[in-house]
Amino acid sequence: MSNGELAIDVHGLTKRFGTKVAVNRADIQVPVGEVWGFLGPNGSGKTTTIRMLCGLLRADEGSGTVLGFDFRAQPEQIKREVGYMTQRFSFWEDLSIRENLEFVARVYGLPNVKEVVTAQIERLGLIKRQDQLAGDLSGGWKQRLALAACMLHQPKMLLLDEPTAGVDPKARRDFWDEIHRLSDEGLTVLVSTHYMDEAERCDRIVYINLGDIVARGTVAGVIEQSGLHTFVVQGEGARALAPQLHGKPGVDFVAFFGAALHVSGRDPAKLKAALEPFAQQKGLTIQESKPSLEDVFIQLQEKGRGAYA
Amino acid sequence: MRAPTAPARRLPRFSLRRIAAVLGKEFIQMRRDRVTFALILGVPLMQLLLFGFAINNDPKHLPTAVSISDPGAFSDSIVAALNTSGYFDVVSATNSPETARRLLAEGKVSFVVEIPANFSRDLVRGTNPELLIQADATDPASSSNAVGALGELATDALRDDLIGPLAVRAPQRPSFTAVIHRLYNPEIITQWNIVPGLLGIILTMTMVLMTSMALTRERERGTYENLLAMPTTPVEIMIGKILPNIVVGLIQAVIVLLAAKFIFKVPMIGSLPLLFGVLVIFIAANLAVGYTFSTIAESQLQAMQMMVFFLLPAILLSGFAFPFRGMPVWAQWVGEVLPVTHFLRVVRGILLQGNGAAEIWPDVWPLLLFMFGMMTVALLRFRRTLD
Ligand SMILES: Nc1ncnc2c1ncn2[C@@H]1O[C@H](COP(=O)(O)OP(=O)(O)OP(=O)(O)O)[C@@H](O)[C@H]1O
Ligand SMILES: [Mg+2]
Numbered sequence A: 001m002s003n004g005e006l007a008i009d010v011h012g013l014t015k016r017f018g019t020k021v022a023v024n025r026a027d028i029q030v031p032v033g034e035v036w037g038f039l040g041p042n043g044s045g046k047t048t049t050i051r052m053l054c055g056l057l058r059a060d061e062g063s064g065t066v067l068g069f070d071f072r073a074q075p076e077q078i079k080r081e082v083g084y085m086t087q088r089f090s091f092w093e094d095l096s097i098r099e100n101l102e103f104v105a106r107v108y109g110l111p112n113v114k115e116v117v118t119a120q121i122e123r124l125g126l127i128k129r130q131d132q133l134a135g136d137l138s139g140g141w142k143q144r145l146a147l148a149a150c151m152l153h154q155p156k157m158l159l160l161d162e163p164t165a166g167v168d169p170k171a172r173r174d175f176w177d178e179i180h181r182l183s184d185e186g187l188t189v190l191v192s193t194h195y196m197d198e199a200e201r202c203d204r205i206v207y208i209n210l211g212d213i214v215a216r217g218t219v220a221g222v223i224e225q226s227g228l229h230t231f232v233v234q235g236e237g238a239r240a241l242a243p244q245l246h247g248k249p250g251v252d253f254v255a256f257f258g259a260a261l262h263v264s265g266r267d268p269a270k271l272k273a274a275l276e277p278f279a280q281q282k283g284l285t286i287q288e289s290k291p292s293l294e295d296v297f298i299q300l301q302e303k304g305r306g307a308y309a
Numbered sequence B: 001m002r003a004p005t006a007p008a009r010r011l012p013r014f015s016l017r018r019i020a021a022v023l024g025k026e027f028i029q030m031r032r033d034r035v036t037f038a039l040i041l042g043v044p045l046m047q048l049l050l051f052g053f054a055i056n057n058d059p060k061h062l063p064t065a066v067s068i069s070d071p072g073a074f075s076d077s078i079v080a081a082l083n084t085s086g087y088f089d090v091v092s093a094t095n096s097p098e099t100a101r102r103l104l105a106e107g108k109v110s111f112v113v114e115i116p117a118n119f120s121r122d123l124v125r126g127t128n129p130e131l132l133i134q135a136d137a138t139d140p141a142s143s144s145n146a147v148g149a150l151g152e153l154a155t156d157a158l159r160d161d162l163i164g165p166l167a168v169r170a171p172q173r174p175s176f177t178a179v180i181h182r183l184y185n186p187e188i189i190t191q192w193n194i195v196p197g198l199l200g201i202i203l204t205m206t207m208v209l210m211t212s213m214a215l216t217r218e219r220e221r222g223t224y225e226n227l228l229a230m231p232t233t234p235v236e237i238m239i240g241k242i243l244p245n246i247v248v249g250l251i252q253a254v255i256v257l258l259a260a261k262f263i264f265k266v267p268m269i270g271s272l273p274l275l276f277g278v279l280v281i282f283i284a285a286n287l288a289v290g291y292t293f294s295t296i297a298e299s300q301l302q303a304m305q306m307m308v309f310f311l312l313p314a315i316l317l318s319g320f321a322f323p324f325r326g327m328p329v330w331a332q333w334v335g336e337v338l339p340v341t342h343f344l345r346v347v348r349g350i351l352l353q354g355n356g357a358a359e360i361w362p363d364v365w366p367l368l369l370f371m372f373g374m375m376t377v378a379l380l381r382f383r384r385t386l387d
Helices: A046-053 A075-081 A097-107 A113-124 A138-152 A169-184 A217-226 A240-245 A268-280 A293-308 B016-032 B034-056 B075-086 B096-106 B119-125 B140-161 B164-169 B192-210 B214-221 B223-229 B232-261 B272-296 B301-316 B327-338 B339-353 B357-381
Strands: A007-018 A020-031 A035-039 A061-066 A083-084 A157-161 A188-192 A204-209 A212-217 A227-237 A251-259 A260-267 A284-289 B062-068 B090-095 B111-115 B128-137 B177-183
Touching: A007 A046, A007 A188, A007 A204, A020 A046, A020 A188, A020 A212, A035 A046, A035 A169, A046 A157, A046 A188, A061 B232, A075 A083, A075 B232, A083 A138, A083 B192, A083 B214, A097 A138, A113 A138, A113 B339, A138 A157, A138 A169, A138 A240, A157 B062, A169 A188, A169 A251, A212 A217, A212 A293, A217 A293, A227 A268, A240 A251, A240 A260, A240 A268, A251 A293, A251 B339, A260 A268, A260 A293, A268 A284, A268 B075, B016 B034, B016 B232, B034 B192, B062 B075, B062 B096, B075 B090, B075 B111, B075 B119, B075 B140, B090 B096, B096 B111, B096 B119, B192 B214, B192 B339, B214 B272, B232 B272, B232 B357, B272 B301, B272 B339, B272 B357, B327 B339, B339 B357
Parallel strands: A035 A188, A035 A204, A083 A157, A157 A188, B062 B090, B062 B111, B128 B177
Antiparallel strands: A007 A020, A007 A061, A204 A212, A227 A260, A227 A284, A251 A260, B111 B128
16 A cells, blocks of 8 residues: 555664663654554563554654654654553453543544444443453453554554453454454554564564564565575474483574474575474484575564674 | 545544533443542531541540649638539649640640739739739630630639629729630631631542542553544643532532531631632642642652642642641741632631632732642643653
8 A cells, every 4th residue: 555655754862771772773663554563572571662653752863754744843743643552451440341442532632432332342342341340351352452543533543552362362363363364454554563473464573582683574574685595494392302402513493393303504505404403303304495484583582682692 | 435535534632512511421430430429429428527526626634743832721611613614624823833834835735724823912902913814725615715714713713702892893894804815816706717727628638639630540551542643632631620620529518517507506607608619729729739639640649749738738838727827937838829728717707707709819919829830730731641
């Protein structure tokens, strides 16, 4: 849906807490109507970045626009056009589901508050529990309420901070169907997540580690850029191989995927050599395969840790 | 397809609808918080009954020392009269004024009655001797009745002794002078002053408490982030959080005033609508203080500490606990800044003296000034971001 215009266009975004650099000169350009995934390990700076984009944290450095507004000078304008879902549940637990949604609707000045809210509650399938206190909802339902609330005012862009954490698979699927439907209508979405399958549903992903954006692009592109080669070891005794392969030259890391073992490295020749001794072991099959996104992320994270140490 | 750079929808800095939204939310939350609500209504009543009665009781059997430098029939009569009055218990009779005074200073007795040397002779001669009465007036409301009774009492007692040829010395007017020294507290605070004063103190305490939690609670529960992410402005949030508490404050005021009228029989001479007008300003001023605290405090505990910090001067330097004019000048200046100081003057003025708008204005404008000043500080201090 991109027509070349950028919903988010920021450069050099930097945030420090004391001496700690939480986000380091991040450039983010998200075209209108795209769904971008924001990934990275815990504490890498995802929440901090999102908060700066919607004016909840002051950026120490950086410039640019969000929805055409200067993100440093016009946070109030941005707030009205953006739906922000916080990572931690931040609705009022002593208000009922309906009261929370009505409050949001009123604050955004929506007409027909009652009808709008009723429609949203129906869509959520919560009509029977609408008078229940938000604090009494289960974790997953809290997430769904929060999501419904931040979409109530039909924002042009959604900034979602781990919206599906703790949400069951069916609800997650519904959520993503909804996201894609909205994006077809021109909504821009930046969503942080730790789920690989969700990353794969995004038009593009941005991977941030220790405050630095270390990879970006389509899923295929990121895998491509990583220069990673992966061999999948399957069969009897595959898991027992892991300790023997750890630290061998050419083997960057070894990861379990169910019963299979993914052995990855950047130098295919060395990697092959490292696996050679086990090739003949009976019951084992060793096959070169395309690295999965998770393999790539593990590598990015290990690399970051190495650089940090 | 929506354009990303659509012209901004008009951005009112101030929207009644948004204020109404915040207001509605606050009312619901207040209603749900049953314990707090019960406290809001119960606390003023409890404090009023507790302190109102504790301070206003008309106590009897106050320990008294008599120093007799002139033993004789007259002295005996006076001591007997003191004991039978019910107000006094003569626990010590001495011939040394110093001993008696030490007892008073140590708090062992509340009164010292000093019968000077040659009292009988001067009385008989008609040279108008002085009967010195010293009262510990640190708790003046409770001792004022007793003090009032003293002079009368001595006169009556002596009248019975002035018989026979001395009967000419027993006229209607006492032929001696009861000199009363109120020590430690020269101003007399009557019980009618205490109950209206309590209204000011109770409101200061509960109102500052209510709003000092306003933002810290949101911060601790994580809802602050959500509030900030929405297009509410600081002014709207402040008004939305202060207004519901004004209603609470007025309910408290009604409770206290009803008790003042029907339990403590405090006279209410002046205009009640005028009083309620000032009450709204006074309540709002205190709410603004609490709200300012909540913009500064990181946690509810810190907010609470700030509240206590504010409450102590409000009690001690406002003229509630100690007579205002008896305080050192610097303390009076601190007192002049506090809303409760002005409110005490206004409420006593309206209720007891029947003051009108013109008379109370000198104490109303400082309240208004304080209120707007505090609100300005709160708005300047309001953090629009999380860092
Ligand atoms: N208010 C703050 N004060 C000090 N440090 C902070 C603050 N907020 C975040 N940080 C630090 O900044 C870094 C980035 O945190 P951030 O919350 O952005 O990570 P994240 O990527 O969202 O992590 P997660 O996946 O766990 O949500 C962390 O090291 C964190 O400790
Ligand atoms: Mg986070």
